[in-house]
Amino acid sequence: MATDWLGSIVSINCGESLGVYQGRVSAVDQVSQTISLTRPFHNGVKCLVPEVTFRAGDITELKILEIPGPGDSRQCGDSQQMDVAIPGVGCQVGPSQNGTGKVLKKPTSSSAPQNIPRRTDMKSQDIVISPQQQCSKSYMDRHMETLCQSKGFRRRHNSWSSSSRHPNQVTPKKSGLKNGQMKSKDDECFGDDIEEIPDTDFDFEGNLALFDKAAVFEEIETYERRNGTRSRGTPSEKPARYRHDENILESEPIVYRRIVVPQNPNKEFCTDSGLVVPSVSYELHKKLLAVAEKHGLTLERRLEMTGVCASQMALSLLGGPNRLNPKNVHQRPTVALLCGPHVKGAQGISCGRHLSNHDVHVILFLPNFVKMLESITNELNLFSKTQGQQVSSVK
Incomplete structure (x- = not known):
């Protein structure tokens, strides 16, 4: 009696854990x-193993999709489902929902689970064949034919050369050994079908956790940087030169209070770099100038030195080379100098002369006096050779 069902195509539902299997009965x-x-086929996907065996305790529902004819086990002459049951399996016969087919259901029973490879939990769809439909091919043959057709469709659309399969197309066929080799390579690369879909997805978070980003960046900054670019040598090699911020010599402690005066200063000043400049008294200042002139630092040298230093400070405040360039003529700065008939006035005139030489519009205000110092007269003669403007009244 059990051999009567050999060759039949059935659908076996093993519950949510094992899923639904379809195939042809080979042994009972x-x-x-x-x-x-x-x-x-497991949940609509072809299994890798050629044969699968089920225990009666694992089967929740069994459907007969096709019964082979008396002469051919692969074609069905009558697709109408019948009230059948496999002897000894413990299945009960129950009517289907549409009333035309029969579904074999077994009572709930407990048994040891079978080691069948799991795939994604999918709900199976009931396949019911109407008695009026006459089929010339079995369910398995139709499924395989569909796969072959889809595979051929992908091959035709993925391969760049399809003229050999369709000689009647407008595009001429490319002949030659090179064309044949490339066509075969394209078929090998793009023509094969996907027979198995992976169960698990790639674990991006787990693989990212294995990558120590901080250690890699530290190694790059330590070994592969030389003169602003990456070194092409091995990490163990020492760079031939060091960067300006990679000083290998130990620096001495910084001293900002380098100027020492004999008297306690009443007030102190600080430069942009942090150097402390103490103030001195008037008597000490006169004494310093006398000693400097005695050693050759005359008044003319002091005037020139003061004019240069004052003009450099003024140029930096006016914008420096970014503003004072030949392409920026329409934004020439204007500087007004208020000078008197004394040495400090001569220093201001010297500063105006240097500013005018740097293309700065200088206006010098100097009142008219009956008698002027020789240093002021000399500086005025030099200032008159520049493009600066001298005025003696505001009216």
Whole structure:
């Protein structure tokens, strides 16, 4: 009796854990209460194994999709489902929902689970064949034909050369050994179908956790940087030169109070770099100038030195080379100098002369006096040679 169902195409529902299997019955063992399917499909996907065996305790529902004819086990002459049951399996016959087919259901029973490879939990769809439909091919043959058609469709659209398959197309066929080799390579690369879909997704977070980003960046900054670019040598090599911020010599402690005066200063000043400049008394200042002139630092040298230093400070405040350039003529700065008939006035005139030489519009205000110092007269003669403007009244 069990051999009567060999060759039938059935659908076996093993519950949510194992899923639904379809295939052709290849063996039914009444003693061990097992049934085997060849060319099985698990949840609509072809299995890698050629045959799968099920125990009666694992089967929740069994449907007969097709019964082979008396002469051919692969074609069905009558697709109408019948009230059938496999002897010894413990299945009960129950009517289907549409009333035309029969579904074999077994009572709930407990048994040891079978080690069948799990895939994604999918709900199976009931396949019911109407009695009026006459089929010339079995369910398995139709499924395989669909796969072959889709595979051929992908091959035709993925391969760049399809003129050999369709000689009647407008595009001429490319002949030659090179064309044939490239066509075969394209078929090998793009023509194969995907037979298996991976169960698990790639674990991006787990693989990212294995990558120590901080250590890699530290190694790059330590070994592969030389003169602003990456070194092409091995990390163990020492760079031939060091960067300006990679000083290998130990620097001495910084001293900002370098100027020492004999008297306690009443007030102190600080430069942009942090150097402390103390103030001195008037008597000490006169004494310093006398000693400097005695050693050759005359008044003319002091005037020139003061004019240069004052003009450099003024140029930096006016914008420096970014503003004072030949392309920026329409934004020439204007500087007004208020000078008197004394040495400090001569220093201001010297500063105006240097500013005018740097293309700065200088206006010098100097009142008219009956008698002027020789240093002021000399500086006025030099200032008159520049493009600066001298005025003696504001009216």
